[in-house]
Amino acid sequence: MRPSGILFMAIAWLALLITCIYTLRRSLRNN
Amino acid sequence: MAKERWSSKLGIIMAVAGSAIGLGNFLRFPVQAAKHGGGAFLIPYFIALLLLGIPLMWIEWTIGRFGGGFGHSTSPGIFQTLWNKNRFIKYFGVIGIFAPLVIFIYYVYIESWLLGYSFFALTGLYNSCTTEEAMTLFLRGYQGLARNNFFSSLRPAYFFFLVTFALNLLILYQGVQRGIERVCKYAMPVLFFLGIILLVRVFTLGTPNPQFPENSIYNGLGFLWNPDWSALRSGRVWLAAAGQIFFTLSCGIGIILTYASYLRREDDVVLSGLSAVATNEVAEVILGGSIVIPAAFAFFGPAGLARIAQGGSFNLGFVTMPLVLQRLGFGQAFGFIWFGLLFLAGITSSISLAQPAIAFLEDEFNLGRRRTLALFAAVTFLLTNAVIFFMGRGVLDEMDFWGGTFCLVLFATIETILFAWVFGIDRAWTEMHAGSDITLPRFYRFIIKYVTPAFLLAILGFWLVQEGMPVIRLHGVPAGNVPYVTATRVLLLLIFAGLAWLVKKSWDRRLKAGAAGSPEEEGRRI
Numbered sequence: 001m002r003p004s005g006i007l008f009m010a011i012a013w014l015a016l017l018i019t020c021i022y023t024l025r026r027s028l029r030n031n
Numbered sequence: 032m033a034k035e036r037w038s039s040k041l042g043i044i045m046a047v048a049g050s051a052i053g054l055g056n057f058l059r060f061p062v063q064a065a066k067h068g069g070g071a072f073l074i075p076y077f078i079a080l081l082l083l084g085i086p087l088m089w090i091e092w093t094i095g096r097f098g099g100g101f102g103h104s105t106s107p108g109i110f111q112t113l114w115n116k117n118r119f120i121k122y123f124g125v126i127g128i129f130a131p132l133v134i135f136i137y138y139v140y141i142e143s144w145l146l147g148y149s150f151f152a153l154t155g156l157y158n159s160c161t162t163e164e165a166m167t168l169f170l171r172g173y174q175g176l177a178r179n180n181f182f183s184s185l186r187p188a189y190f191f192f193l194v195t196f197a198l199n200l201l202i203l204y205q206g207v208q209r210g211i212e213r214v215c216k217y218a219m220p221v222l223f224f225l226g227i228i229l230l231v232r233v234f235t236l237g238t239p240n241p242q243f244p245e246n247s248i249y250n251g252l253g254f255l256w257n258p259d260w261s262a263l264r265s266g267r268v269w270l271a272a273a274g275q276i277f278f279t280l281s282c283g284i285g286i287i288l289t290y291a292s293y294l295r296r297e298d299d300v301v302l303s304g305l306s307a308v309a310t311n312e313v314a315e316v317i318l319g320g321s322i323v324i325p326a327a328f329a330f331f332g333p334a335g336l337a338r339i340a341q342g343g344s345f346n347l348g349f350v351t352m353p354l355v356l357q358r359l360g361f362g363q364a365f366g367f368i369w370f371g372l373l374f375l376a377g378i379t380s381s382i383s384l385a386q387p388a389i390a391f392l393e394d395e396f397n398l399g400r401r402r403t404l405a406l407f408a409a410v411t412f413l414l415t416n417a418v419i420f421f422m423g424r425g426v427l428d429e430m431d432f433w434g435g436t437f438c439l440v441l442f443a444t445i446e447t448i449l450f451a452w453v454f455g456i457d458r459a460w461t462e463m464h465a466g467s468d469i470t471l472p473r474f475y476r477f478i479i480k481y482v483t484p485a486f487l488l489a490i491l492g493f494w495l496v497q498e499g500m501p502v503i504r505l506h507g508v509p510a511g512n513v514p515y516v517t518a519t520r521v522l523l524l525l526i527f528a529g530l531a532w533l534v535k536k537s538w539d540r541r542l543k544a545g546a547a548g549s550p551e552e553e554g555r556r557i
Binding site: 001002004005006008009012013015017020021023024026027028 | 040041044068073077249250252253256257299302303305306309310312313316317466468469513
């Protein structure tokens with residue numbers, strides 16, 4: 001795995017995890 | 032009849048995410064990414080998500096909730112409320128019942144294979160298959176495409192189909208809140224839990240065969256994620272990325288319209304829609320991208336994986352993965368987890384596919400749950416039998432083309448234009464933000480009005496030329512299958528005509544009952 005691959009994977013994972021947790025938490029605050 | 036409602040915001044988010052998360056997340060996405068530039072594929076993929084997927088999700092949530100306010104839960108009625116001066120628009124809405132119904136007909140059968148394979152994994156019934164050839168024979172025998180040492184008849188497949196079909200009906204019989212919502216609220220966390228178990232196991236595979244040190248899980252991840260920049264110059268890669276976004280989100284099919292129609296006007300759609308998208312994307316990119324391809328690479332190497340991927344996504348799921356998992360310690364348990372995960376992804380999707388047709392009969396004809404389900408079960412059971420017994424004749428592929436591809440793109444294009452141009456972007460924007468937990472940046476007005484429709488028209492055009500026309504012209508269909516494929520087309524046409532006739536009947540009834548269906552009535556919210 002090249003460094004560019006690791007970078008892509010890390011950015012994608014982080015972006016998705018943060019978005020998912022943030023939107024779900026904010027949605028459920030007003031559940 | 033009292034209108035059904037979701038009991039909580041979490042309920043509808045999980046239901047929409049459950050509908051979106053299907054076999055495609057775990058089997059189609061990794062193959063598409065590996066074939067179209069690896070990490071570089073993620074660039075057009077996320078651009079399509081921002082310009083096409085998320086706006087479509089918001090459009091469907093908004094018009095679904097809007098139509099639900101007028102007592103309509105399916106697209107014919109919802110389209111009519113959006114454009115109440117046009118008498119014909121409701122017939123375009125028929126696609127929103129037809130497409131999910133057609134997909135349900137074959138999807139429920141594929142879903143039953145997953146239940147069957149969960150059982151085979153747990154009991155070790157396919158353990159004697161240690162090569163790709165043997166595992167392929169096992170699958171073909173199970174599907175009834177060949178008689179061999181493993182299966183001499185379709186009976187096992189039919190048994191698991193009956194169980195799966197009954198399970199779907201049982202959930203649907205419980206209704207939106209006690210059936211769909213309750214199942215999705217439990218199934219989705221379990222699905223994620225099983226996915227994480229598999230992900231951890233795959234990531235700890237290391238180098239399974241020390242004789243081939245380059246076939247490691249680390250290089251397997253590289254196979255999927257290392258960017259090939261030259262791929263971005265290919266229009267095919269951009270089209271594949273947009274197509275993947277389209278199919279993964281369950282947009283353009285009428286399901287989300289129906290689900291959102293059970294919301295109240297004061298319920299948020301913007302943030303909830305985004306939450307459902309994000310949940311689906313975590314399942315697709317993180318779980319889907321980390322299990323099949325890296326594991327298959329570690330065991331079969333790049334050449335073996337390329338050969339397997341040529342065989343299609345299904346081969347990866349039903350042939351490669353059982354082979355990989357049975358070589359691990361506790362292989363039977365991991366096999367069960369794999370097929371159990373896919374079965375959960377499947378059942379939360381199939382119940383959503385059934386709901387528009389059920390909601391249509393319940394809402395427009397006041398048939399009652401029991402009679403509606405009896406009618407739905409009778410029709411779908413008969414048609415799924417055609418898929419089961421004529422599978423080798425191209426019936427399933429034909430249904431997938433019309434119901435699962437053509438209608439999706441067409442319906443999404445119609446509803447987007449209807450929302451942004453006919454309903455009007457000003458009203459659309461206000462309607463979207465009613466009860467919203469967040470305010471969207473204003474540039475999304477521009478995206479929804481111009482970019483998303485242009486994107487969809489481009490996909491529709493490219494796709495019709497590249498893939499649609501050869502299929503419509505029966506290109507590559509063996510001569511022996513032509514009568515079956517033609518019969519399937521006639522059957523689908525009859526189903527569409529039947530649904531259009533039912534729409535006409537229901538509007539006639541409303542008009543007779545005095546006022547319903549008229550512009551005056553359509554302007555009245557419940």
